[in-house]
Amino acid sequence: MNNIISTLISRRSDLLQALWQHLGISLLSLLIAILIAVPLAIVVLPHKKTANIFLQLTSILQTIPSLALLGLLIPLVGIGTVPAIIALVVYALLPIFQNTYVGLTEIDPALEEAADAFGMSRLRKLFKVELPLAKPFIISGIQTAAVLIIGTATLAALIGAGGLGSFILLGIDRNNMPLIIIGAVSSAALALLISGWIFFLKNHRARWSFLSVALIILGMIGAGLYQAVKPKPETITIAGKLGSEPDILIHMYADLIKAQSPKTHVVLKSNFGKTSFLFNALRNDDIDIYPEFTGTVLESLVKTPKTKQRLTAPQTYQKARRLLQQQFQLTYLQPMAYENTYALAVKASFAKAHHLKNISDLQTVQSQLHGGLTLEFIDRDDGFKGVKRLYHLDFPVQSMEPSLRYEAIASGRVNIVDAYSTDSELQQYQLLVLKDDRHLFPPYQGAPLMRQDFAKQHPEIVNVLNKLAGRISATDMQKMNYQVNVKKQSSAKVARQYLLTHHLLKE
Amino acid sequence: MDSNLVNLEDRLANVHDQPLIEFKHVEKKFRQMVAVRDFNLQIQNGEFFVLVGPSGSGKTTTLKMVNRLYEPTAGNIKFLGKNVTAYPINQLRWHMGYVLQKIALFPNLTVAENIALIPEMKGISKSEITSYSRELLKRVQLAPDIYLKRMPAELSGGEAQRVGIVRALASKPPIMLMDEPFSALDPLSRTQLQDLILDLHHELKTTIIFVTHDMKEAMKLGDRIGVMHEGELLQTAKPVTLATDPVNDFVASFFKAKDVLTPLQYELNDVIADNDHIEYTATLPEKSVKFTPHENLNRVIEWMTQHQITVIYVFIKQTHNYAKVSTLDILNFIVHQY
Ligand SMILES: Nc1ncnc2c1ncn2[C@@H]1O[C@H](COP(=O)(O)OP(=O)(O)O)[C@@H](O)[C@H]1O
Ligand SMILES: [Mg+2]
Numbered sequence: 001m002n003n004i005i006s007t008l009i010s011r012r013s014d015l016l017q018a019l020w021q022h023l024g025i026s027l028l029s030l031l032i033a034i035l036i037a038v039p040l041a042i043v044v045l046p047h048k049k050t051a052n053i054f055l056q057l058t059s060i061l062q063t064i065p066s067l068a069l070l071g072l073l074i075p076l077v078g079i080g081t082v083p084a085i086i087a088l089v090v091y092a093l094l095p096i097f098q099n100t101y102v103g104l105t106e107i108d109p110a111l112e113e114a115a116d117a118f119g120m121s122r123l124r125k126l127f128k129v130e131l132p133l134a135k136p137f138i139i140s141g142i143q144t145a146a147v148l149i150i151g152t153a154t155l156a157a158l159i160g161a162g163g164l165g166s167f168i169l170l171g172i173d174r175n176n177m178p179l180i181i182i183g184a185v186s187s188a189a190l191a192l193l194i195s196g197w198i199f200f201l202k203n204h205r206a207r208w209s210f211l212s213v214a215l216i217i218l219g220m221i222g223a224g225l226y227q228a229v230k231p232k233p234e235t236i237t238i239a240g241k242l243g244s245e246p247d248i249l250i251h252m253y254a255d256l257i258k259a260q261s262p263k264t265h266v267v268l269k270s271n272f273g274k275t276s277f278l279f280n281a282l283r284n285d286d287i288d289i290y291p292e293f294t295g296t297v298l299e300s301l302v303k304t305p306k307t308k309q310r311l312t313a314p315q316t317y318q319k320a321r322r323l324l325q326q327q328f329q330l331t332y333l334q335p336m337a338y339e340n341t342y343a344l345a346v347k348a349s350f351a352k353a354h355h356l357k358n359i360s361d362l363q364t365v366q367s368q369l370h371g372g373l374t375l376e377f378i379d380r381d382d383g384f385k386g387v388k389r390l391y392h393l394d395f396p397v398q399s400m401e402p403s404l405r406y407e408a409i410a411s412g413r414v415n416i417v418d419a420y421s422t423d424s425e426l427q428q429y430q431l432l433v434l435k436d437d438r439h440l441f442p443p444y445q446g447a448p449l450m451r452q453d454f455a456k457q458h459p460e461i462v463n464v465l466n467k468l469a470g471r472i473s474a475t476d477m478q479k480m481n482y483q484v485n486v487k488k489q490s491s492a493k494v495a496r497q498y499l500l501t502h503h504l505l506k507e
Numbered sequence: 508m509d510s511n512l513v514n515l516e517d518r519l520a521n522v523h524d525q526p527l528i529e530f531k532h533v534e535k536k537f538r539q540m541v542a543v544r545d546f547n548l549q550i551q552n553g554e555f556f557v558l559v560g561p562s563g564s565g566k567t568t569t570l571k572m573v574n575r576l577y578e579p580t581a582g583n584i585k586f587l588g589k590n591v592t593a594y595p596i597n598q599l600r601w602h603m604g605y606v607l608q609k610i611a612l613f614p615n616l617t618v619a620e621n622i623a624l625i626p627e628m629k630g631i632s633k634s635e636i637t638s639y640s641r642e643l644l645k646r647v648q649l650a651p652d653i654y655l656k657r658m659p660a661e662l663s664g665g666e667a668q669r670v671g672i673v674r675a676l677a678s679k680p681p682i683m684l685m686d687e688p689f690s691a692l693d694p695l696s697r698t699q700l701q702d703l704i705l706d707l708h709h710e711l712k713t714t715i716i717f718v719t720h721d722m723k724e725a726m727k728l729g730d731r732i733g734v735m736h737e738g739e740l741l742q743t744a745k746p747v748t749l750a751t752d753p754v755n756d757f758v759a760s761f762f763k764a765k766d767v768l769t770p771l772q773y774e775l776n777d778v779i780a781d782n783d784h785i786e787y788t789a790t791l792p793e794k795s796v797k798f799t800p801h802e803n804l805n806r807v808i809e810w811m812t813q814h815q816i817t818v819i820y821v822f823i824k825q826t827h828n829y830a831k832v833s834t835l836d837i838l839n840f841i842v843h844q845y
Contacts, residue, residue, distance in 0.1 A: 114611035117574055117684075118625050119600030128624075132615040 007178035010488045015167070019186060022163035025156055026149045026194070027216055029085045033092035033145055038138065041100035042126065051101055058094040066091065066152050070159050078284040079277065084153070084161035091152055092145035099141025103134030139202040143195050150191040154183065160239070160272050160281060164190070170242055170271050235265045236461070239272035239287040244484040244491060245340070245422060245477065247271065249291045251495035253448065253465060259505055260464040270491070275300060283328060288454055289465075294320045294335060295444035302327050313339060313443035324449070331455035333462060334469030335445035338477045342383060342441040343421040345431040350415055358437040359391055362416075369395035372405040372414035383418070386440045406431075421474050424481035433474070467504055525588055527552040527682065527714050528573065532582035535568050542568045544738045546582070550716060552681075555708050557717045559725040560735030561761070566718040569735070570684050573716065574603045601629050604675030604683040604713075608691055610667050612659035618644075618670050619655040625678040636677070643673040647703060665696030672704065682714040690721065701727055722761060726750075726842055734758050750838045759812075775807060775821050776800040778840045779830045786831045787823075795820050797829070808837065 008015065037058075044051040064072075066087060073083035107130060115125045131138070157165030167183030170176070201208060238253050240246030247270045254266045269287065272278055279301055281287045294316045298304055302323035311319065313335075321332040344359055351357070354365050362369065377383040378399055388394050395416070400408060405417040406425045419426060421433055448465045455462050480498060483489045499505035526549035533546040543565040550556045558566045571577040572584055575596055584591050591599060612621050622640045623633075641651040647669040659667060668688060675683055685704075689697045705728060708715055719725055725732045726746045733743040734757075742754040753759035775798055779785055791797060796819045798807060811819065811834060820829040 108609075108611070110607060110609040110611040111613060113576065114605065114607060114613075117576060117600060117603075117605040119597035119628060120624075121597060124628070129613055129615070133613075135615075 004178040004181055006488075007176075008182060011167075011179075011182075015182065015186065018162060018164050018166055018183075019190065021161070022150070022153055022156075022165075022187065022190060025081060025084055025088065025161055025163055026146070026153050026190075029088035029149050029153075030092060030142065030146055031213075031216070032085065033089045033096055033149075034142060036089070037093050037096035037141075038100050041097050041104060042130075045101065045104050055098060055101070058097050061090050062094045064090075066155050067158070070155060074159065074277075074280055074284075078286050079159045079161075079273075079281045080286055081156075081161045083159055084156035084163075088149045088152060088156075092149050095144040095148065096138070096141045099137045099144075100134060103137025103141075104130055106137070107133050136202060139198060143198045143202075146194045146198060147191045150187060150194060154187050157271075158273055159277060160269060160286070166271050169273075234263070235267055236289070236458075237267045237269060237287045238289045239269035239278055239281065240290060241274065241278060242271045244424070244481050246291055247491040248480050248484060248495045248498075249446065250289075251492045252468065252499055253289060253291075255496055255499055255505055256464045256467060257461055260460055282330070282449065282451065285451070289448050289450045289461075291446050292332070292449040293340065293444040293446055295341065295442045297324060297332070299442070310439050311443070312439070313445055316443045317445060317447070325452070329452045331450050331452050331462070333448045333450075334466050335447035336468050336472045337445075337470050338422060338472050338474040339443050339445055340420055340422045340474075340477070341436075341444040342377065343419045343433040343436070344387070344416060345409075345419045345426060345433050346416050347409065348430045348432045351432040351434075356432070356434060358435045359387070359393075359440075360437050362391070362393055362434070366393060366395060369393075369416050370414050371395055371397035371416045371418075372400050372408040373397050373418045374402050374405065375399045377418040382440060382442055390438050390440050422477040422481060424478060424483075424485045427478045427482045428486055471502065471504070472498070526550055526585075527554075527587065528716070529585040530569075530582070531585070533569075533572065533579045533584060534581035535565070535572060535577060536580045541738050543572075543579075546740050548733060548740060548743060550714065552714055553712050555705075555715045555717065555728060555730045557719060557725040557729030557732045558735055559719055559722055559729075559732055559761075562720055563737075564735040565738040566720075566735055567686055570686055570716060570718050573684055574600050574605060597628070601625055601678055602680050602682065604678070604680040606668075606671050606675045606683065606685040606688045608687040610664075610671045610688075612662075612667055612670060612674070614659050616659075617655065618657050618659070618662070621659065621670065622674045622677045624674065629678055631678070639679075640673070640677060643676055644670075646707070647673055649673075663696075664692050665700065668692060668696075668700060669703070672700075672707075676707070676711070676713070679711075680713070682716070685715060685717045687719055688717075689724070690719065697724075704728070734761060736761075746842060747835075747838055751835060773804045773840075774800060775802045775804060775832065778804065778832060778837055779821060779823075781840055782836055785836070787826070787828045788820075788831060789828045791820055791829055797822060800824075804837065808834075 040054065041051075044054055069087045069090065070083060073086055077083045077086065111129060111133065112125075115129045120128065153161075153163050154165035154168055156163045157169050164183045164187045167179050167186070171179030171181075171183060197212075201212065236257065238250045240250040250268050250270065254268055257264055257266055272281070272287070272290075275292075275296060278287070278290050279292075282290060292301075294313070297320035298316060302320070304319070304323060317332075317335050324330040324332050344362075346356060354361075356362065356365070371384075373384055378385075378397060380386070384397065398408075398414065405414070406429055408414045409417045409431065410429045417431075419431070419433065425431070426433060447469075450462075476498065480494045483494045484491055496505070500507060528548075528550040530546050530548040533543060534541065535543040546569060558569060560566050568577060572579050573586075573591070575591055578592075586594070586599070612618075613624075616624075619637070619640060622643070623636045626636045626639070640655065644651045644654055649666060649669055654662075654666070654670070659670070662670065671688065675685075688704075689700050692700065701724065704715070704717075707713070717728055719728075729746055731743060732746055732749055734741045734749065736757050742749065742758050744752070749758065779800065796814075796816060798819055798821050800821050800823065802821075807819065811817070817834050819832050821832055822829055
């Protein structure tokens with residue numbers, strides 16, 4: 001509980017922004033869905049067959065899993081807010097259309113006849129009689145749609161539209177329960193709030209509904225206009241994957257670029273999503289730069305024939321750079337020093353007592369070892385299986401959740417764990433990473449990735465980002481992650497601090 | 508002649524010599540089924556015309572062709588000498604008040620808003636609408652201050668139909684179409700509203716076409732009555748003529764239908780007591796038929812129609828003579844009881 005409160009306090013501005021984004025996406029989608037579904041229901045009302053076709057169609061649309069729908073939209077409209085809104089609108093159509101249609105067809109025919117007999121025009125009849133009578137149905141349709149939208153909008157974070165989903169995603173990624181809870185609870189609370197607001201409108205006369213809807217539309221138009229007229233200098237969008245490390249890196253990029261050309265407008269998209277998503281965003285021109293790992297490039301981005309040959313870190317980078325260039329016309333700048341790769345870690349004190357430096361040194365203490373490893377590591381060929389084969393090591397292991405293994409080694413229940421070499425916990429729990437002296441773990445080095453045309457148009461940016469080549473050691477990265485994750489310092493501050501102390505940036 | 512009904516007042520003043528509404532060989536088919544066939548009728552300005560007939564005989568269909576809720580499949584209907592289709596449809600409808608059995612007040616609008624619907628469309632000013640609404644509500648015994656603000660759900664059946672009538676009258680239409688407006692009401696409200704509509708008719712001189720399946724109601728309200736059966740207009744006549752001179756068996760039998768005869772729990776006595784013009788005679792003419800004063804009127808009528816007898820004699824004990832009672836006397840008595 002305390003944990004949640006402190007997380008809440010330290011991230012309140014993020015939360016507010018996420019809430020605002022979430023609300024904006026949801027309400028805009030709801031509004032668009034209303035503007036499509038209600039007139040559609042009115043138009044097809046006299047044509048029973050057509051109406052049935054639309055009912056079927058909207059229910060079919062709703063059966064598409066939301067994740068699949070988002071995926072389908074990416075090649076068509078790219079990423080970000082637009083596909084998110086399209087997907088949400090698609091989901092909201094059915095309840096609104098169905099309820100409006102039912103509400104209109106359930107009107108007592110005697111009332112319809114009276115309206116005709118009194119000489120009301122089609123429009124007058126619609127606004128004076130039909131819509132008000134169908135209003136309770138329409139509103140409960142809107143209510144259903146709103147709850148649906150606000151829930152589904154958490155998925156918008158997956159395609160870079162932000163919102164409360166980014167809290168949840170980040171929480172899952174970092175195994176940070178408070179973040180997940182804050183994201184989920186806020187989203188639920190928002191749904192309740194909106195649903196309550198709509199319920200209030202249901203019980204008040206049309207004037208109120210129109211007034212509040214008009215206010216929202218005005219607000220949105222206002223915000224949109226402001227965005228549109230706001231002077232726009234050259235904007236460079238830099239995104240990062242989930243987690244503190246990419247966040248720190250992209251802040252460094254931003255600082256370096258701004259120091260070089262102060263007029264450039266740099267937009268940062270932290271915790272923007274997972275690998276394939278960022279990669280597509282880059283190719284679609286939705287973002288301009290993001291830091292990627294050499295290992296990841298070979299593993300999952302480029303097409304490459306499987307080789308048994310083990311590559312050194314420079315070889316990996318060269319191959320990644322060449323293939324990205326050939327297959328995707330992307331430019332991959334020089335990598336930084338640290339390797340964020342699988343590692344085996346023991347307590348620093350344990351290492352000292354047994355003179356451990358390399359993984360091969362473990363032979364001497366093999367009988368004393370008791371491992372706490374993640375399931376993934378145990379199962380991978382370049383994980384524990386490889387360790388057994390290449391280092392001829394074997395010891396009893398216990399599979400555990402990523403966050404638990406650090407506590408397990410701290411409390412002495414195990415004495416060796418797997419880790420990512422830049423995890424902040426290594427520093428937090430005073431663990432020592434053993435050197436992979438037989439090069440089992442594929443090298444993962446980080447470097448900025450951008451489109452070729454972008455690189456050609458911005459040689460100064462390529463230059464300034466290359467200042468980071470060969471900089472930042474694994475220990476540096478661990479320290480910075482530690483400052484952000486444990487000491488709760490902002491990524492911006494930590495990034496800046498590093499650049500200043502290493503004279504990459506002048507005060 | 509222009510078609511936009513603007514100078515309606517003037518034109519209404521000059522329609523004495525021509526019918527306000529005229530049906531000419533009107534027919535309405537629903538698919539193959541003929542609901543109304545070869546319907547011919549003229550309704551004069553200021554007339555209270557009642558269409559009566561059993562359910563399914565085509566009354567509603569006929570009425571709905573007047574304000575073009577239905578279009579005839581043959582023949583035509585004239586309003587003020589011109590085909591109804593010659594007028595802009597909504598303007599035509601603003602000049603024809605419409606009252607339904609289901610009342611159909613709009614549940615989302617207050618009484619005031621319901622009443623204001625048509626005058627609003629006609630462009631009458633708000634203040635004028637309000638003052639006339641108040642006047643009409645008072646006229647139907649609903650206190651305006653209480654009822655104007657009410658929602659339809661807060662009205663009893665009788666109150667709601669009063670509002671329904673006020674709503675139809677609010678735009679001062681020259682003609683009112685009323686489709687069984689009182690048949691869903693309790694007997695007391697029904698009688699009250701029948702009296703009310705008669706009063707309003709005399710006061711406002713509104714032409715009314717009134718549909719009912721209830722001959723009793725037709726007799727009470729109509730200046731003239733048209734009897735319909737299976738889509739045909741069998742006879743059009745004044746109430747008394749209809750009873751004395753039915754054009755065929757159906758009209759006669761419909762006239763005798765049970766709801767017409769229910770008030771005849773009277774005795775012959777009542778007919779005599781009510782009438783100043785009864786002739787008395789000391790001696791019975793030959794072959795005459797004699798009844799006692801306490802004979803049930805129902806049985807008397809049945810007997811008279813069965814034996815085709817138009818005059819009977821009633822023995823009066825007190826004066827020791829006979830009262831001469833004709834079918835016309837009985838009819839007049841019945842009509843007066845409504
Ligand atoms: N809209 C319609 N469609 C098909 N048949 C109809 C329609 N309206 C009325 N009818 C038929 O026309 C006949 C006359 O109906 P109606 O005019 O309502 O009779 P009434 O009002 O005298 O009871 C009935 O047989 C009825 O079923
Ligand atoms: Mg009817």
